[in-house]
Amino acid sequence: MISKLLIANRGEIACRIIRTARDMGVATVAVYSDADAKALHVRSADEAVHIGPSPAAESYLVGAKIIAAAKQTGAEAIHPGYGFLSENAGFAQAVIDAGLIWVGPKPQSIEAMGLKDAAKERMIAAGVPVTPGYLGEDQSVERLSKEADAIGYPVLIKAVAGGGGKGMRKVDAPENFGADLESCQREAKASFSNDEVLLEKWITSPRHIEVQVFGDSHGNVVHLFERDCSLQRRHQKVIEEAPAPGMDEATREEICAAAVRAAKAVDYEGAGTIEFIADASEGLRADRIFFMEMNTRLQVEHPVTEEITGVDLVEWQLRVASGEAIPLKQDQLGIDGHAIEARLYAEDPATDFLPSTGRLDHFDLGEEGRIETGVEEGDPISPFYDPMVAKLVAWGEDRDEAIDLLADIAENVEVWPVRTNAAFIARALLDEDFGAAHLDTGFIARKMDDLVPAPEPDENIWQAAADFTLMAAMEEHPDIPTGLRLNAPARLQTTLSFKGESRTIAAGGSDEIDASGVVDGDNVLVFAEGQAFHFATASRGSGAAAAGDGAILAPMPGKVIAVDVSDGETVTAGQRLMVLEAMKMEHALTAPFDGTVADLAASVGGQVQVEAVLCVVEPAE
The missing domain is CATH 3.30.1490.20 (ATP-grasp fold, A domain)
Incomplete structure (x- = not known):
């Protein structure tokens, strides 16, 4: 068995690999860039080696630095995780040439599946159905x-x-x-x-079905059943589940057997995934499921397969890479219950899913289900890497139970000031069509208007903010004779501001606060149904209140790279005011209506935080 393992990755997957390695008694080595110097995967590993600047092209994608780190620390093997260099046949070969163990398929297998046209030709020869x-x-x-x-x-x-x-x-x-x-x-x-x-x-009712396969150096190949990854946004998976809903045993047997043939066709070793596109216009049928491609690595969504089979796929990877045979035979593998995973991203659905970066001042994903993450409260979300914050995974005796649990997990996510897609996930899970398994890859695009929650607080959220504010005041000053209790006449009121709108609200106006809250000085955070709402109390709210609806707020932390207006300048609706850059993306901020620029606080080169007031457009009379 491998005694020391270097993980050539970062974040959630590095933490995931470290956990299994520790359970197996395998020492671990992390690698990190400048941006990740204090990251959770670095803190979790037994050793850590710095490999370069923050951009991945200068650190995590430089194979020579990673191999040198393994040599320096005496690591015997390198696990690539997913992404970065995980499907780079040249890197895999370089690892082997350096006398190290590559925890993955042989380089020639990666190469064989690297080009879609060549892979399809191999599949046709192996009797695997292709589109x-x-x-x-x-x-x-x-x-x-x-x-x-x-x-x-x-x-x-x-x-x-x-x-x-x-x-x-x-x-x-x-x-x-x-x-x-x-x-x-x-x-x-x-x-x-x-x-x-x-x-x-083009498949008119496409579902994305994939099969987990595993091979070893002794000629054995097994499958661990299928996953459905049809819920995608812009070809990126959002929600995955196993087994695929609506898959009958005969169809499952045929498609999984085809996946095994595909793996054997390239002499596959280790964890891999055969991806299929299914024409689901008449349900899932074996004669309408076609090979798309093979991912020659561990998949992001591997936890759902682990949850229904009881197998630790990372443990299998390490055992097979050490020369052992696959621990279980095909007839020893079965499906138990149903599992669903959602990818929690640092992005704001209300602003067309713009990435959100910054420090996780408040970070609580709850205690339910299985949470895979590479961050803790106080850690930063960097602009240099993929914005996935965590994977939320739920298992149930059946699909309905798994859906209910995962929706509850998503609705109780508490993250601030970084924005997430938690509410978007919850709405997708609770959609009637999702519950009925009416799925295809166009599901999210069709339902976008229903899935993206309104960014403004409703009356209940305003009321909750007022109640939390005054309850916090009572805890700090218990001698205040407020007589406050929920669903009772309130004796005190509080003035709150949200993005320029101010309200004076009496506390105690709700029977039950169906939300959670954090009060920190003049800041009030309300978390409800996966969303986060930030209010300022009167002492901080006056400036924002004066701004009214013309306040131009920073949609995310970033750098101001252009300012096109000056104080007192007359502008028209839609006119560009300035440009903000974050995560290598530019975001133009425009005038909401005709008016005059006032209180211009932005300057070229300035760094701004999310929801900072950059200027105000006062409406024309």
Whole structure:
């Protein structure tokens, strides 16, 4: 067995690997960039090595630095986690050439599945069903257009080296093909240095079904059943579950057997996932489930498979990498109950899911379910890496029980000042169609208006903020004769402000506060149904109140890179006022109506915090 393991990753997955390694008595080595010097995975490992500046291209993506760290610390093996270098065949080979153990598939297996067209050809030869399409060498516009006509519209153009939704275009009609092809090739060239594409028949009611497979060096390959990952936003998974709802035993047997054949076709070792696209227009049927690609690594969503099988996939990875056989035979594996996972992201659904960064001043994900995270209260959410804060996982005896538990976990998330998609997750889980398993990859896009919660507090939230404020005052000054109790006439009132709106509210106006709250000086936080609302008491609220609806607030922490107006300047509705940069994205702030700029507080180069008042637009008379 491996005695010391270096984890070539960060955050949640590094913490996850460290936990299993510790349980197995394996010493761990973390690597970290400047931004992660005090990160949880660094604090959790037995040793840690600095590998460079904050940008991943100068640290986590530099294979030579990671191998050097392993040599320096005497680590025998390297586990890549997922993302970064996990599917880089060159890095895997370099690890092996350095005399280290690579905790993953053989480099040639990674390479074999790296290009979608070559992978499809292998799958066809292995008897794995693939989506009807074209993957020929002739990449001329004329040939591709002709093949698209033969397949029948709509068709999907996909970069052969693509991933993460890049280099993909749906084409609905022949007259659009040329322009969409050019756009797809341009994006593929920029993202992957390869502009070759393949064509596939567009599936009208697509579900994303994937099968967890595992191989060892003794020729054994097993599957650990399927997952449904259909709930996606912009081709990125949001909610995953296992087993796939509506999957009958006969279809499961066929698709899982196909996944095993796919793994054997590339002499696979370790954890991997065979991804399929299912035409679910008539339910899940084996003759309408087609191979898409193979992920030659551990998946983000692996916990749901662990929850229904009782298997620790990281333990299996370490055992197989050490030369052991897979611990269980196929007939020893079964499905117990139902598990669902949601990805908690640092993003604001109310602002088109803009990333949110900053310090986690308040961070509480509760005690229920299984929480996988790489941060604790007080840690920063960095602009340099993926914005996933945690994975929320629930298991139930059946799907309904798992849904209810996960929705409850999401609704009770308390995070501030970083914004999250917790309320969005809860709404998706509680949607009637989700409960009825009416799923496809367009689910979120169709229901976006219903899933994104209103960013403004309703009357109950205002009332809760007032009640929390005065209860805190009573605790601090118990001699105050307020007579305050819930659902009783209040003797005291408080003035609160929320984003420029001020209200004076009597406490004790609700039967029950269906929320939680934190009062810290002049700040009042109310957490309800996965959302966080920040109020200021009167001593801090006057400036914001004066701003009224014309207050221009920073939507996220960032740097002001342009200011286009000055104090006293007349502006029109929609006119750009300034530009904020955060997480390598630019966000233009515009005038909400015709008026005059006042109280301009922003300057070029200035760093601002979320909801800072940058200026005020006073409405024209």
